[in-house]
Amino acid sequence: MSELIPYIPIAIAILAASLGYISGQRNGKIARFHQQVDLNLKEVCGPLFFRLHTIFKTEDPQQRESLIDSFSKDFSTSNPNIYKIGNKFLIDWLIENEYLYFKFKKSREVSDWENFWVQLHSLKVMAESEYWKNFDSLYGEYCWFQKTLTSNIFIRMWHETIHLLFQAMQFTVILSLIFSFYSFWDYFLQKRLPTGSVPLALLILALSLSLYGFFMVLGADINGLRNQRDSNLRKIIKRFAPRLLNFWDKEVLSSKRKIKVPKMYSNQNQP
Known part of the structure; x- marks a missing residue:
């Protein structure tokens, strides 16, 4: 063992150089990915998504074609x-x-039009998903930096700390679930863990979930700043109760009833 001691500095140097190389490669790939996403949004994916959106909201058949x-x-x-x-x-x-x-276009058959429209609808769904994924990749933390960089250092530290604890609790919940499953499996099949492992695992899981819920409520606005996508709860409500979500957005969150709306312009000839 003592013979290997002189080679330890060399091994450390090789390891440090390898990690530095891997980190540099990763950072370079991420920077190149952001450049590609930026071009994608401006030149292809963005126009593709919004053009399809315009097509599907157009009701006049001639204009739509x-x-x-x-x-x-x-x-x-x-x-x-x-x-x-x-x-x-x-x-x-x-x-x-x-x-x-x-x-x-060659046949002008109704069946061909239906097949094309179904394909176009699927394309619109995929283009929308691709657009928002790329948007989130490029601007996912835009609101986060907009908020923290304009705040004083104590508020910034508070946001960073809560976010770090929230991420730590997510990892803790996952580990607790794994430990709980393993405890049940060991209790019924292996019998290797000490007595009381199952209640201990359930207790740890309950505490983890409680703390996770606490930090979820405490850092709800912070999580929203770091992620501009809709939450899973909002997606579910939008899917199954869109009227409820519409009422919440327009009547509860907005101040629509407090805004004085002017008369709209009418181009009809005045008598």
Whole structure:
């Protein structure tokens, strides 16, 4: 063992150099990813999502088909910027969408139109998901930095501490769940853990969940600042009770009833 001691500094130097190289590679890849996402949002994914949104909200059939013609031209396989989407599955879907639209334009059959529209709807869903994922990758912490960088150092430290504790409690809950499952498995099959392991595991799990809930309430605004996506609860309410969510947003959170709305402009000829 003493013979290996002189080689310890060399091993440490090699390990430090390796970790530095890996960290540098990772930081370089993240910086390149952010550049790609920025181009994606501005040049391809953003226009793709909003153009599809305009098509689906258009009710006039003639105007809608005109918009689809323009969309198919701008986002065809001849567009050299399509590769910037980055998502191969979405590109494949876009290619299939182009084929179905050409088929419909040639036949003008109702069945071909229905097949194309179903494909276009799926494309819209995927484009929306891709857009918000990229948006969150680039601007996920925008509100967080906007809040903390304009606050004094004590408020900033408070936010950072609560967020750190919240993340720690998430990890603790996961470990508690693993320990609980293992305790039950050992109690019925192995019998290796000391007596009372199951009640101890359940107690630790209960305490972890309680503390996790406490920090979730305490840092609710902080979690919202670090993540601009809707919470899972809001997604569920939006899916199954959209009217309730609409009432909450417009009547409870907003001050709509306190705002004096002016008369709208009418272009009808005055008598």
